Amino acid sequence: MSTRLNPDSLRARVVGLDALLLTSxxxxxxxxxxxxxxxxxxTLQESYGVSNATVGAAFTGLMLAYAAMQFPSGALADRVGSVRVVVAGALVAAAGAAVVAVAGPFPVLVGGMLLVGLGTGAHKTVAIGLLSKVYPARTGRALGVLDTLGAFGGVVAPAAVVVVGVGAGTGLVAAAGLGSVLGGVAAGYDWRSVFLVGAGAGVLLAGLFAWRVPGRVEGEDERGGTGTLALGTYAPLFRERRFLLFVLVTVLFSIAYNGAVAFLPLYLTRAVGLSPSVANLVYAALFLVSLVQTVTGDLSDRVGKLPMIVATLSLSAAGLGASLVVRDPLVVAAVVVLFGVGSHGFRPVRGAYLTDVIPDDVAGGTLGIVRTLLMGAGALAPAVVGVVSDAVDFGAAFSLLFVAIAGAAAVAALLLVRPRERSRRGPSS
Incomplete structure (x- = not known):
């Protein structure tokens, strides 16, 4: 006898995913x-006549603005509610994208970039808390979906640049015979139109989020609370040597990853010799492999978090180090993918390790501080890469990034071989 699906039950399941879908x-x-x-x-260098150091510093400004919002956004959500913070952040980011789309002078463009950093920086820390309220029994799965779907923003971004490039008669897609199709779509548009579309999407999603999600957290602490910005509350844990060493691991990783991600397309074209379109496709592949996050998260529960941290950081270091010496396009793509597998694979295990060692009563604020430190340090990396690449070359700049990621792997290995401290929360589930 066949089993019939209950339409009402199916509809309830779909509706129940609205908060997860919109947040993601x-x-x-x-x-x-x-x-x-x-x-x-x-393109920005050609349009505005600026150097690697200048565009790197501008992107560093964006990332510093993003980093600066980690702790304050969480504390603000405690006071006014997470939905309001997420909606406000989305609208600020949309405004920044609109400014970039219409910017004339370079300082105006940088102003738009800073707004994008501030707006997007208000999302992740708050989203984690919100999803844990809406899906208390499935928080891990919900956060996995959030991170995986979010990573595809890095896949779509370079692809969008390639598509608008087709309109100008360039790009690998045109060479592959698809130019007649995508060229017609992209004709008459340039990179500014992509930001304009992004601004419109931000306003639309913010409106849908404000409409649908408040009802999904009804009964939760959305009326505002008594969150504090007192950093002294979280100081004791940062006096512990083992915890500080792991913070160092996350900071070194963030420096290497953010520096590589910011300049990888230029590095692949100017130092490795790939065409711009091929470089952008390889750049997209770096984010496409983010699906590995679900695998490494599951493996960390079976073999342990620190062993997986050492393994993923070692893969990341091997990929970045190999990119300094290989030049064949296929091999370059392979080592960039290896770097991506290690880097993306590290992230969920990092979060699981921090959740395991941080006491529950200071978990939110401590995570906010750690994210501020690692994102702040990572935000400086593009400026350093820009300066070193101008003064020496991209090879020297990416060699520094390799030293950082190799250092992260070495410190993690040191934590692995030293006696482990008992978890503050008991065995991880």
Missing amino acids: LLWLLAKFLRYLFPPLFA
């Missing part, structure tokens, strides 16, 4: 807007 789409848009800039560095 806003995260995808946030990463899309941020990662539109690196593939456009060469």
